[in-house]
Amino acid sequence: MDLAAGQSPVLELRGISCAYEPNRPAVEQITLTVHQGEILCLLGPSGCGKTTILRAIAGFERITDGSISLSGRLVSSRDVMVPTEQRHIGMVFQEYALFPHLRVEKNIAFGLSHLSRPQQKAIVDDLLTLTGLRGLEHRYPHELSGGQQQRVALARALALRPVLLLLDEPFSNLDPDMASRMRQDLHALLRQTKTTAILVTHDHDEAFSMADRVAVLNRGRLEQFDTPEAIYHVPTTPFVADFVGQADFISGVVTNDVVTSEIGEFPNTQHLATGTSVVVMIRPDDIHIVPTKGADAHILARQFKGSENVYTIQLPSGQIVHSSESSLSIYQVGTAIALRVVATHTVLFPQPLESSGKKDPGHGNAPPP
Numbered sequence: 001m002d003l004a005a006g007q008s009p010v011l012e013l014r015g016i017s018c019a020y021e022p023n024r025p026a027v028e029q030i031t032l033t034v035h036q037g038e039i040l041c042l043l044g045p046s047g048c049g050k051t052t053i054l055r056a057i058a059g060f061e062r063i064t065d066g067s068i069s070l071s072g073r074l075v076s077s078r079d080v081m082v083p084t085e086q087r088h089i090g091m092v093f094q095e096y097a098l099f100p101h102l103r104v105e106k107n108i109a110f111g112l113s114h115l116s117r118p119q120q121k122a123i124v125d126d127l128l129t130l131t132g133l134r135g136l137e138h139r140y141p142h143e144l145s146g147g148q149q150q151r152v153a154l155a156r157a158l159a160l161r162p163v164l165l166l167l168d169e170p171f172s173n174l175d176p177d178m179a180s181r182m183r184q185d186l187h188a189l190l191r192q193t194k195t196t197a198i199l200v201t202h203d204h205d206e207a208f209s210m211a212d213r214v215a216v217l218n219r220g221r222l223e224q225f226d227t228p229e230a231i232y233h234v235p236t237t238p239f240v241a242d243f244v245g246q247a248d249f250i251s252g253v254v255t256n257d258v259v260t261s262e263i264g265e266f267p268n269t270q271h272l273a274t275g276t277s278v279v280v281m282i283r284p285d286d287i288h289i290v291p292t293k294g295a296d297a298h299i300l301a302r303q304f305k306g307s308e309n310v311y312t313i314q315l316p317s318g319q320i321v322h323s324s325e326s327s328l329s330i331y332q333v334g335t336a337i338a339l340r341v342v343a344t345h346t347v348l349f350p351q352p353l354e355s356s357g358k359k360d361p362g363h364g365n366a367p368p369p
Helices: 050-058 104-108 117-130 146-159 176-193 204-210 228-233 238-243
Strands: 011-021 024-034 039-043 065-070 073-076 089-092 164-168 197-201 213-218 221-226 248-255 258-261 264-267 277-282 287-291 297-304 308-314 320-326 336-341 347-350
Touching (some): 024 050, 050 164, 050 197, 104 146, 117 146, 117 176, 176 204, 221 228, 221 238, 238 277, 238 347, 287 308, 287 320, 297 336
Parallel strands (some): 039 197, 089 164, 164 197
Antiparallel strands (some): 011 024, 011 065, 065 073, 248 258, 248 277, 258 264, 277 347, 287 336
């Protein structure tokens, strides 16, 4: 998404911190901006603070430091706490929170009592069409599928024309196929209505398919805030590299302005001095298998994933790397191979690999110290 230059943000978080217990912040010094029509994903593992941030934006949690502004208006600080109902925010929860005794049309219209009946009907009619619920308006929630219930929850949130829509893992209760369809439908709906939204998820595929920008969180801190493409191809920390897709980490040394490693040479993208020890991040789709008699590397395992085969490979040093090949490229376990590395982006980290907040940042493949 191309954000207009100089455009005022809809949401500004400036160094916010939240703590449920004294001296134990749940989130710490988070700074983010969200612009009109933008979709932001808060991405990270359980307990990283993403839902806490969402609740602070909604006004359900007090912040202990920093400030939150909506459309230029201060709504949260140490001394300010604007009530949730005065923030003009729409919310969709994991459980959808529909009223079981109300039909679909009444659920959608629930927050519109301040409008005349013709105005309410016009808004509900528009949203029934937008969300694909036309024909279901007289049903009760228990008569709907999970995907239909989610659409009702979205329609109810959008009926209030919020300045910001918050979605807390909205696809977690759906089966994978339904979740995939709903992601596509929700993305199209948000674009059509030009709704500014924040989505909380632990699924990087979900974040990448939905977001204009992604904020990766780890242990209450912001690790990286960037486009999905930059997050995947140019991660700034080992945690981000590993969390958003399988990553292997190869030891290397800068020699004559290139990085030499066991699997080949890489550009010295950081212009480090000769002799500097580094770690090169490599992804399975950067490594390709070439069966070669007498080669020192060999295949340990193959995992078929439908559209691809992911091979586990042992290098002569004993280190493990992975290769992604087409679903028709089938090689037997034990096959001796050479590797052809085609890395479109070279990502270097200091050696030894700094702590990433995960027990095993490289799936067991972090280089020895």
